[in-house]
Amino acid sequence: MLLNILFAARAERWTTYEQPLRDALRDAGIKANLSMDIAPSEVDYIVYAPNSELQDFTPYTRAKAVLNLWAGVEKITGNKTLKIPLARMVDPGLTKGMVEWVTGHVMRYHLGLDIDILNTSTDWTPRTPPLAQERKVGMLGMGALGTEAAKTLAILGFDIAGWSRSLKSQPGIKCFDGEDGLQDILARSEILVLLLPDTPATENTIDQAALAKMPKGAFIINPGRGPLIDDDALISALDSGQIAHATLDVFRTEPLPAQHPYWAHPKVTVTPHIAAETRAVTASQMIVQNIQRGETGQPFLHLVDRTLGY
Incomplete structure (x- = not known):
């Protein structure tokens, strides 16, 4: 089965993450169409940054989870159109x-x-x-x-x-x-x-x-x-x-x-917000691990409790 994985973040992030994500998917044996341009009704997973232009999740009727690229989720937890699981980034x-x-x-x-x-x-x-x-x-x-x-x-x-x-x-x-x-x-x-x-x-x-x-x-x-x-x-x-x-x-x-x-x-x-930054290689591995879990019926890791905000 070919999974459709939407990368919903700014273009400069795509440049950084495209290859690490493709490598992690390949290493996990997952066949996927990874792109920044997929019809909403065809998307299985959304790899997401809260400053993305994507703010209305209503059309993504097939999507199983939103996998955040950031540790912080305060900019997305209040989005009332988001009804599917949201996982925050816990990157080694x-x-x-x-x-x-x-x-x-x-x-x-x-x-x-x-x-x-x-x-x-x-x-x-x-x-x-x-x-x-x-x-x-x-x-x-x-x-x-x-x-x-x-x-x-x-x-x-x-x-x-x-x-x-x-x-x-x-x-x-x-x-x-x-x-x-x-x-x-x-x-x-x-x-x-x-x-x-x-x-x-x-x-x-x-x-x-x-x-x-x-x-x-x-x-x-x-x-x-x-x-x-x-x-x-x-x-x-x-x-x-x-x-x-x-x-x-x-x-x-x-x-x-x-x-x-x-x-x-x-x-x-x-200091200019440098204490910790997501690393593309290890973050991509975590995202793919959650996709694997979603496809094998296991619970997603690092799910956000939106009532608490984290």
Whole structure:
């Protein structure tokens, strides 16, 4: 049987993904017509990016699933024309990239590397940073990305705690849930990493009250979603010294506008949404794995619960 697989994303993505997807389909023994131009009534699967021109799924009466190219699904979960299963992207390459980025920035703050890298003084006073076991790190969000990052930090010896909507269990990681748990993890986190999804329930999780709850001089790292942070509250906390520094990779508006105060703030590091990117080869393998599952009657992996938004 020949499957019709529609690639519904921008043209530059097609250039990147066409060959890796064809290779993955061939390796899986799947015969398919992979194209950006297939009649809606003939489509079996949709490989999708939320910024695609395809926004009305009503004509795709034969399609069995929408397989998202992105980890984030907040731009599609509210689409009322989408009635078939939606799978988010959990890409091993993306996960490894996120783990490396988070680990690097945690280590930067833990060891105080800026003092030596910037060389802002000639002070020769020796200093001994604490060991990882003496540093309390918090992970808000214990999904696939947050869990893997937390596990790596635990291997390095950090006193790591994780918070999630529903309680998780991971060896070597203190796990919290619920509002009381959120307050507990905020109060203990000298370095806080944000890897929550973008939903109405998570917007402004880091607001004035949350920042005040954290230890004075704490650090914030956000590779998750821009709306998790109340920007004005964070700038105020940085100005007062309540928060020592923030590394931000995601923002409410991207690219970050040139006039935004984050650019010029001496206690903010801006990175241009580079913490993790889907890798075409490994992402294509994951997409084809889900197509295989759909064709053999197995449940799709990484299905989105649209009532929760992730």
